[in-house]
Amino acid sequence: MTVFGQEECPLGLEKIGWKIAQNCKGLPLAIVVIGGLLSIDSKEKDWEQIAKDVNSAVARNVGNQLMEILYLSYNSLPHHLKACFLYMGVFPEDHEIFVSQLIKLWIAEGFIKPLIPKSLEEVAEDYLKDLIGRSLIQVGKRTHNGEIKTC
Structure with a gap:
């Protein structure tokens, strides 16, 4: 829902999306953050790169923002x-x-x-x-x- 809103996920991205969700290790906040990241750019090659290494993809694209979000979530x-x-x-x-x-x-x-x-x-x-x-x-x-x- 975060990435496509009410629209259906394109078939080519669905399998990659499941892999990304698994790489988030069941952490809902990580899934939400990655979903926001994917909504910015939904090219299949970008999704594949994120699926390979969610942690480095987040660090490379949002850097300290993720840590700030996690910190604020706990701190609040x-x-x-x-x-x-x-x-x-x-x-x-x-x-x-x-x-x-x-x-x-x-x-x-x-x-x-x-x-x-x-x-x-x-x-x-x-x-x-x-x-x-x-x-x-x-x-x-x-x-x-x-x-x-x-x-």
Whole structure:
């Protein structure tokens, strides 16, 4: 959506686009930044170059801007979300995390503060949705009724 808006992705670029997304290692913010970069220039040869090495492509084209975006994204988090986000580092990279387990861990660590009239679990779900909305955490699977099952 970032690159083509409502238009369809050209067939020649779709396969390369999937490869680029995989090279972003599931980091939603990286995908958004790369999507913005690709929207500037959508020639197949440029996409192939970015697919070869996403990190160097970003460094070459946006340099410190990416680091500033990442810094601002983290720095703009409210204190209570910073702790929850940093806790994600205890899980292995590309590990699918069950939301029910994550919420229990956040509560056990004392990251979730009571907010009347909500339960601790509801507050934790709100925190998770906020982090997802900021593209810092990616939804993995959803339940049959649309609730987030894994991230």
